[in-house]
Amino acid sequence: xxxxxxxxxxxxxxxxxxxxxxxxxxxxxxxxxxxxxxxxxxxxxxxxxxxxxxxxxxxxxxxxxxxxxxxxxxxxxxxxxxxxxxxxxxxxxxxxxxxxxxxxxxxxxxxxxxxxxxxxxxxxxxxxxxxxxxxxxxxxxxxxxxxxxxxxxxxxxxxxxxxxxxxxxxxxxxxxxxxxxxxxxxxxxxxxxxxxxxxxxxxxxxxxxxxxxxxxxxxxxxxxxxxxxxxxxxxxxxxxxxxxxxxxxxxxxxxxxxxxxxxxxxxxxxxxxxxxxxxxxxxxxxxxxxxxxxxxxxxxxxxxxxxxxxxxxxxxxxxxxxxxxxxxxxxxxxxxxxxxxxxxxxxxxxxxxxxxxxxxxxxxxxxxxxxxxxxxxxxxxxxxxxxxxxxxxxxxxxxxxxxxxxxxxxxxxxxxxxxxxxxxxxxxxxxxxxxxxxxxxxxxxxxxxxxxxxxxxxxxxxxxxxxxxxxxxxxxxxxxxxxxxxxxxxxxxxxxxxxxxxxxxxxxxxxxxxxxxxxxxxx
Numbered sequence: 187x188x189x190x191x192x193x194x195x196x197x198x199x200x201x202x203x204x205x206x207x208x209x210x211x212x213x214x215x216x217x218x219x220x221x222x223x224x225x226x227x228x229x230x231x232x233x234x235x236x237x238x239x240x241x242x243x244x245x246x247x248x249x250x251x252x253x254x255x256x257x258x259x260x261x262x263x264x265x266x267x268x269x270x271x272x273x274x275x276x277x278x279x280x281x282x283x284x285x286x287x288x289x290x291x292x293x294x295x296x297x298x299x300x301x302x303x304x305x306x307x308x309x310x311x312x313x314x315x316x317x318x319x320x321x322x323x324x325x326x327x328x329x330x331x332x333x334x335x336x337x338x339x340x341x342x343x344x345x346x347x348x349x350x351x352x353x354x355x356x357x358x359x360x361x362x363x364x365x366x367x368x369x370x371x372x373x374x375x376x377x378x379x380x381x382x383x384x385x386x387x388x389x390x391x392x393x394x395x396x397x398x399x400x401x402x403x404x405x406x407x408x409x410x411x412x413x414x415x416x417x418x419x420x421x422x423x424x425x426x427x428x429x430x431x432x433x434x435x436x437x438x439x440x441x442x443x444x445x446x447x448x449x450x451x452x453x454x455x456x457x458x459x460x461x462x463x464x465x466x467x468x469x470x471x472x473x474x475x476x477x478x479x480x481x482x483x484x485x486x487x488x489x490x491x492x493x494x495x496x497x498x499x500x501x502x503x504x505x506x507x508x509x510x511x512x513x514x515x516x517x518x519x520x521x522x523x524x525x526x527x528x529x530x531x532x533x534x535x536x537x538x539x540x541x542x543x544x545x546x547x548x549x550x551x552x553x554x555x556x557x558x559x560x561x562x563x564x565x566x567x568x569x570x571x572x573x574x575x576x577x578x579x580x581x582x583x584x585x586x587x588x589x590x591x592x593x594x595x596x597x598x599x600x601x602x603x604x605x606x607x608x609x610x611x612x613x614x615x616x617x618x619x620x621x622x623x624x625x626x627x628x629x630x631x632x633x634x635x636x637x638x639x640x641x642x643x644x645x646x647x648x649x650x651x652x653x654x655x656x657x658x659x660x661x662x663x664x665x666x667x668x669x670x671x672x673x674x675x676x677x678x679x680x681x682x683x684x685x686x687x688x689x690x691x692x693x694x695x696x697x698x699x700x701x702x703x704x705x706x707x708x709x
């Protein structure tokens with residue numbers, strides 16, 4: 187499709203709207219079907235008469251768009267709804283990053299410090315405006331969900347592409363700290379792992395972020411085509427068997443994307459956020475520290491700023507801290523599973539980026555060595571294992587609901603429970619725990635004990651709630667008449683009714699001074 191650019195300048199108002207329209211149409215004569223670009227970089231004002239001119243032209247040229255609008259002119263377009271009817275691009279101030287310090291780097295761009303208070307993230311894609319919008323949206327979502335991150339406050343032009351500007355006062359990446367302040371290694375490790383657990387412990391509402399598993403599977407299937415059929419099929423099956431879940435995944439989590447701004451630790455480079463199983467984050471972490479530079483240690487020194495010895499140690503120690511163990515056998519088992527997936531990812535990356543054949547063959551050789559020795563890609567952290575064995579004792583307070591749901595979800599995800607069933611179980615669990623928190627000990631406070639056990643074939647969840655509050659059997663409460671109209675129906679009473687409808691079995695007993703409510707659900 188042909189592009190035709192028409193320049194707008196000065197003011198367009200009642201005095202000159204007709205002449206402006208005639209001038210534009212003369213430039214578009216014989217251009218039927220063209221994509222019309224109205225360059226508004228020199229337009230200082232437009233009235234309703236000018237807006238009507240643009241509307242009439244758009245009827246003849248549906249692909250019309252406006253570029254370079256100043257802030258004031260853009261506001262007029264936005265206020266009058268034009269930004270909903272057509273593409274309107276603002277004019278962006280120009281920023282140079284020549285000679286600026288690189289403080290972060292990810293898959294899609296670099297972060298530069300442009301002055302004492304501000305940084306700019308530049309994008310490799312020249313047409314990055316949609317990426318910038320996406321990152322702004324997901325960063326806001328992460329912040330709302332409790333993940334400390336920076337939100338871009340401006341979009342600028344950087345060379346042939348665009349950048350997002352953030353306020354990060356005196357920000358230093360963890361890569362910079364590890365390289366220059368080795369005495370802070372333990373602090374960096376602790377903060378790094380705690381942030382990773384916080385991210386992976388965050389449930390994301392359905393549909394807010396893309397799922398990562400299918401994207402990984404696409405690459406794995408390409409890698410599998412280069413393997414012996416039996417091992418290729420095994421690799422695909424291993425990834426297919428990774429449980430689906432709604433846990434937040436950063437997608438590019440390494441020490442250049444964790445920064446200390448003032449006294450606050452923040453995660454940056456949020457455009458790769460997704461949902462899925464933590465193994466997919468660990469895969470990319472492994473590649474950042476070990477995989478890409480395994481055959482050439484200078485790569486990690488150039489990218490992270492510290493030696494491969496530091497990178498290998500940090501990867502080992504962060505995995506150990508994440509699992510919660512010093513048992514080298516358990517660490518090695520988890521590392522082997524992560525390494526299997528990371529090698530598969532590297533082979534696919536190498537093929538797609540026309541990497542050196544010897545390098546691809548080296549990654550493939552490691553993958554073929556690991557594949558026969560593993561039967562799954564999942565493993566359990568020490569914390570999750572302890573919860574599974576002993577259950578969860580917690581203050582019976584509504585603010586602790588998310589911790590209860592996280593505990594239950596960890597059991598369900600390890601058992602490959604479907605997202606739909608997990609949501610149903612969460613609904614029932616919320617009703618029961620909130621009732622305990624609000625009424626069991628009122629007006630005082632007390633403890634609640636929750637145990638989630640998965641067993642049997644077909645699998646079933648047994649979910650037990652125990653409290654030492656006032657004796658109360660919720661099953662004796664009469665079911666509400668759901669056939670009544672809104673005017674006739676009493677407020678309340680639906681919670682336990684929904685629980686009984688959702689679960690396959692609900693039972694109650696009062697024993698040894700405790701309320702014991704047991705829910706069962708097959709899946």
